[in-house]
Amino acid sequence: MGSISHDEDKLPTLRWGIIGAGLISSWFVKDLVLSRPEAQAKHIIAAVGSSSREKGRAFVAEHAPSIDPAIYGSYEEVYADPNVDIIYVGTPHSFHKKHALDAIKAHKHVLCEKPFTINAHEASEVLSAAKQEGVFIMEAMWLRFRPLVAELRKQIFDKKVIGDLRRTFCDFGLAMDLGSLPPDSRLKSQALGAGSLLDIGIYSLTWGLLTLDNKTGDEAEHVDIAGMQTIRDGIDITSTMVLKYPNNGRQGVLTSTLDLQSGSTFCRIEGSEGYIEVSGIAPSLPSAFTVHRTGTKGSETKSSDDKQSTEEVFKFEDPGFGFYFEADAVALDIAAGRLESEVMPHAETLRVLKILDEVRRQGGARFPQDVA
Numbered sequence: 001m002g003s004i005s006h007d008e009d010k011l012p013t014l015r016w017g018i019i020g021a022g023l024i025s026s027w028f029v030k031d032l033v034l035s036r037p038e039a040q041a042k043h044i045i046a047a048v049g050s051s052s053r054e055k056g057r058a059f060v061a062e063h064a065p066s067i068d069p070a071i072y073g074s075y076e077e078v079y080a081d082p083n084v085d086i087i088y089v090g091t092p093h094s095f096h097k098k099h100a101l102d103a104i105k106a107h108k109h110v111l112c113e114k115p116f117t118i119n120a121h122e123a124s125e126v127l128s129a130a131k132q133e134g135v136f137i138m139e140a141m142w143l144r145f146r147p148l149v150a151e152l153r154k155q156i157f158d159k160k161v162i163g164d165l166r167r168t169f170c171d172f173g174l175a176m177d178l179g180s181l182p183p184d185s186r187l188k189s190q191a192l193g194a195g196s197l198l199d200i201g202i203y204s205l206t207w208g209l210l211t212l213d214n215k216t217g218d219e220a221e222h223v224d225i226a227g228m229q230t231i232r233d234g235i236d237i238t239s240t241m242v243l244k245y246p247n248n249g250r251q252g253v254l255t256s257t258l259d260l261q262s263g264s265t266f267c268r269i270e271g272s273e274g275y276i277e278v279s280g281i282a283p284s285l286p287s288a289f290t291v292h293r294t295g296t297k298g299s300e301t302k303s304s305d306d307k308q309s310t311e312e313v314f315k316f317e318d319p320g321f322g323f324y325f326e327a328d329a330v331a332l333d334i335a336a337g338r339l340e341s342e343v344m345p346h347a348e349t350l351r352v353l354k355i356l357d358e359v360r361r362q363g364g365a366r367f368p369q370d371v372a
């Protein structure tokens, strides 16, 4: 773990070691090499580790031809590279625990793709190891770092634009032709953690958690959970979670499926004085939300002359995908000596996995990693 510079005129610099030259790593490196006037940090892709050097070379040539990282034919060489400060784990879910633990053992910081691990038991093990080693670790739930999410939460919790919150609906559906994929595809193989819930249902859950409670992690309110799953060939094709906050009666109906494509307006947040619709390419890539205010209907607090319905659109045109928001936040945390993120703290990662565990316990999807 190298030292990271941060002074008045200089942005903090973070040197990344990428492991796994697959789809998500390609998106991540493309975003990190983008030139951005608003950048909060300088990101250097110092190393790429892949199952073969050839694959690593082809990955860099295709996705980041302007850079010249060390390219390794193993992950171990990335962990051992003294020019790497932080490991980005971009491998399938079932490897997150091992790869994060290996990186921690080498005293590297870690940004690990979602879901952090297969279940909460694995997550506790990884988080304890990071704490013991004194390294930063975070689940790469990039959605939480988007300015759109910060603005949306400001509107609903600070400005209370839709009054008292009542319900959130969110659906993430991908029409996957699973039959056409090889059995060892991460989207199909139970051993690799496949299924809609951990891959995309985690975003629907995140939208629910972010919009029904303004607190996170240990400070968040207790929530009751109901889960239903449709299992095919050992993996959940469709999952539905219902969250209920016993203190205020708020509910979230949060769904995922690999059978159908969800629409571009994938989330609806309802309150006593209106509703908000969130849209974009997918729940992982929101680009706008619209606040529909229905005036005083259902509210006991507004005066009777304030009954006009209004509509306000908030648009966010971020370059690239938007992974740099989480990457900048990580760089700032590490430069400040923090070992966890306030936006995605360890306790929130654990809470999310405990909810997903409970949905699977009720719904039936199991993984070899689950303890009885």
Ligand SMILES: NC(=O)C1=CN([C@@H]2O[C@H](COP(=O)(O)OP(=O)(O)OC[C@H]3O[C@@H](n4cnc5c(N)ncnc54)[C@H](OP(=O)(O)O)[C@@H]3O)[C@@H](O)[C@H]2O)C=CC1
Residues within 6 Å of the ligand: 019, 020, 021, 022, 023, 024, 025, 049, 050, 051, 052, 055, 056, 090, 091, 092, 093, 095, 113, 114, 115, 140, 142, 184, 186, 198, 199, 284
């Ligand atoms: N934040 C986001 O928007 C997204 C996050 N993800 C997350 O990223 C992770 C990886 O997903 P994705 O990039 O789509 O997966 P891919 O299958 O495209 O890539 C995963 C890479 O992991 C490495 N790997 C190591 N062991 C195995 C193995 N046994 N089988 C397959 N791959 C292996 C391979 O890299 P190599 O051969 O180079 O070592 C492979 O290319 C998942 O956990 C997923 O949830 C995925 C997509 C979007």
Ligand SMILES: O=C1OC[C@@H](O)[C@H](O)[C@H]1O
Residues within 6 Å of the ligand: 174, 199, 200, 284
């Ligand atoms: O995180 C993700 O978001 C986009 C999906 O296409 C992908 O399967 C998933 O891992």
